[in-house]
Amino acid sequence: MTEEVLPIETEGLAAGYNGNTVITDVNLRVESDDFVGIIGPNGGGKTTLLKSVLGLLKPIEGSVKVFGRRPVETRDRIGYVPQYATFDEEYPITVKEVVGMGLRREKNFFERYSSEDRHRTNQALENVEMTNYEDEPISALSGGQKQRVFIARALVSDPDILLLDEPTASVDRKLEKGIYSLLKELNDRMAIVVVTHDIGVMSSYVTKIACLSGELYTSNEPYLKKEMLEDAYRCPVELITHAGEEIPHRVLGEHREGPKEEAK
Amino acid sequence: MIGEAINLFSFPFVQRMLVAGLLASIVGGVIGTYVVVNRVVVMSGGIAHITFGGIGLAYLLQDKLNWSWMDPIIGAVIFALGAGVIFSSNSIQERVRQDSTVGVLWAMGMALGILFLNLVDKSKVTVQEPASILFGNILLIEKLDLYVFAGITLGILLLVMLFFRDLRIITFDEEFARISGLNADGLNLLLFSLIALTVVILIKVVGVILVIATLTIPAAIASVFTNRLHTTMGLAVLVGLTGSFLGIFSSLLFDTPPGPMIVLWLGGMFIPAFVLGKKFV
Numbered sequence: 334m335t336e337e338v339l340p341i342e343t344e345g346l347a348a349g350y351n352g353n354t355v356i357t358d359v360n361l362r363v364e365s366d367d368f369v370g371i372i373g374p375n376g377g378g379k380t381t382l383l384k385s386v387l388g389l390l391k392p393i394e395g396s397v398k399v400f401g402r403r404p405v406e407t408r409d410r411i412g413y414v415p416q417y418a419t420f421d422e423e424y425p426i427t428v429k430e431v432v433g434m435g436l437r438r439e440k441n442f443f444e445r446y447s448s449e450d451r452h453r454t455n456q457a458l459e460n461v462e463m464t465n466y467e468d469e470p471i472s473a474l475s476g477g478q479k480q481r482v483f484i485a486r487a488l489v490s491d492p493d494i495l496l497l498d499e500p501t502a503s504v505d506r507k508l509e510k511g512i513y514s515l516l517k518e519l520n521d522r523m524a525i526v527v528v529t530h531d532i533g534v535m536s537s538y539v540t541k542i543a544c545l546s547g548e549l550y551t552s553n554e555p556y557l558k559k560e561m562l563e564d565a566y567r568c569p570v571e572l573i574t575h576a577g578e579e580i581p582h583r584v585l586g587e588h589r590e591g592p593k594e595e596a597k
Numbered sequence: 598m599i600g601e602a603i604n605l606f607s608f609p610f611v612q613r614m615l616v617a618g619l620l621a622s623i624v625g626g627v628i629g630t631y632v633v634v635n636r637v638v639v640m641s642g643g644i645a646h647i648t649f650g651g652i653g654l655a656y657l658l659q660d661k662l663n664w665s666w667m668d669p670i671i672g673a674v675i676f677a678l679g680a681g682v683i684f685s686s687n688s689i690q691e692r693v694r695q696d697s698t699v700g701v702l703w704a705m706g707m708a709l710g711i712l713f714l715n716l717v718d719k720s721k722v723t724v725q726e727p728a729s730i731l732f733g734n735i736l737l738i739e740k741l742d743l744y745v746f747a748g749i750t751l752g753i754l755l756l757v758m759l760f761f762r763d764l765r766i767i768t769f770d771e772e773f774a775r776i777s778g779l780n781a782d783g784l785n786l787l788l789f790s791l792i793a794l795t796v797v798i799l800i801k802v803v804g805v806i807l808v809i810a811t812l813t814i815p816a817a818i819a820s821v822f823t824n825r826l827h828t829t830m831g832l833a834v835l836v837g838l839t840g841s842f843l844g845i846f847s848s849l850l851f852d853t854p855p856g857p858m859i860v861l862w863l864g865g866m867f868i869p870a871f872v873l874g875k876k877f878v
Contacts, residue, residue, distance in 0.1 A: 387776050408778050424769050425824045470824030
């Protein structure tokens with residue numbers, strides 16, 4: 334009998350910058366059919382955790398395993414969607430070219446995309462419903478469309494895990510729903526981890542939710558009770574409502590910034 | 598008068614100017630596109646000014662150590678590449694703000710250049726006038742210079758073609774490049790080395806101070822009309838060629854230095870491009 338290898342598993346992970354620890358003792362387990370939402374205040378270490386899983390940051394203590402191996406060895410199995418706001422909007426590049434970056438096969442000016450590459454690019458664009466925009470310059474797209482393009486770029490390498498950093502930070506509530514339902518579809522084929530400070534409509538889609546505020550507080554349920562969040566999870570919650578639908582809607586208040594020591 | 602200017606094109610020194618202008622337009626357009634889209638105009642200006650120190654040092658070594666082979670262009674290449682290495686270094690960027698580094702080295706390069714040139718025994722070594730180093734003197738270009746420039750140009754073009762996609766990823770989204778397992782530090786170093794070599798060629802044509810114009814203006818004009826990286830490069834080369842030719846021709850016509858004329862033509866094209874261009878995009 335072989336033990337199941339988890340897509341992401343961290344054990345006692347501590348990480349940070351220049352020796353300063355931002356996150357401590359993080360034990361995160363992501364299973365292959367999970368849709369994990371990680372919420373937390375700004376400065377709570379969300380980006381630090383993502384960078385650790387992506388292999389951009391070495392653990393200070395503990396370990397990060399992606400499919401049982403070091404993250405740098407399994408790069409081709411993770412698709413990453415960064416916050417789009419960090420891009421230069423005026424860069425002269427088309428949608429197709431951005432998606433093609435995700436193919437990760439080094440090519441020079443002379444080489445053309447193979448038919449398989451073309452097929453994968455088309456498939457990824459189709460997945461995010463952006464096929465009609467393939468020759469558009471990235472600068473001509475709206476915030477939500479750009480986000481879809483970056484999701485396509487992550488999908489083109491056919492990953493088993495999709496990591497998204499604040500995927501809806503720059504889109505309105507209506508588009509936010511669209512992006513989450515797209516992620517929900519993708520969740521049939523891959524594990525999804527979304528990191529955000531704004532829980533928004535996310536809670537209706539995730540299977541697991543965790544709160545990162547220096548340490549990680551996990552729940553294997555797709556919801557967090559108010560008391561749990563406030564007392565154990567240190568993520569202040571103002572209101573939890575059930576709108577009478579099948580899926581409970583939760584409304585979480587703004588996270589208050591607090592000193593790190595308090596979070597322990 | 599125009600006829601006289603046209604007649605001048607049969608002179609070898611004018612032909613050398615035109616070839617130099619052609620090579621400068623090619624590298625200036627291609628590498629200038631990276632400079633513009635990656636927003637490293639100021640750093641490139643820094644590299645250009647730092648080379649002044651290298652040119653001064655080369656003359657000083659010719660004088661004090663009798664290194665007659667130490668052509669100023671060698672000093673320029675060494676200083677430009679050194680600046681490229683420093684500007685692309687991550688570990689330095691983590692400690693000092695990048696544009697502070699640029700400010701410090703920019704001024705240091707100029708100061709060293711002035712000092713070194715002052716220390717050279719002018720009776721022993723023929724030194725180019727500081728003004729002609731700063732503002733360029735395409736008239737002084739020799740045949741050997743052109744062979745060197747042609748070699749550097751070919752090398753630059755080859756590297757750009759080989760690393761076209763990688764350089765596009767690194768200039769568009771460096772973090773993604775790292776996550777994809779690309780050697781981001783190596784690619785940054787490559788990019789800055791290409792900029793450094795381009796600067797050396799351009800210095801000979803338009804001089805230290807005006808380099809930034811030939812590196813920036815053609816690509817900036819081109820970027821108004823296209824949304825693709827390679828078409829930006831192609832258009833930038835054409836704009837550069839037009840500016841170089843008009844600049845050289847009008848300098849012959851009015852008997853003025855060619856460097857400033859080239860820059861003024863390019864600057865003159867920049868304004869209508871932005872006024873008219875945006876409407877057609």
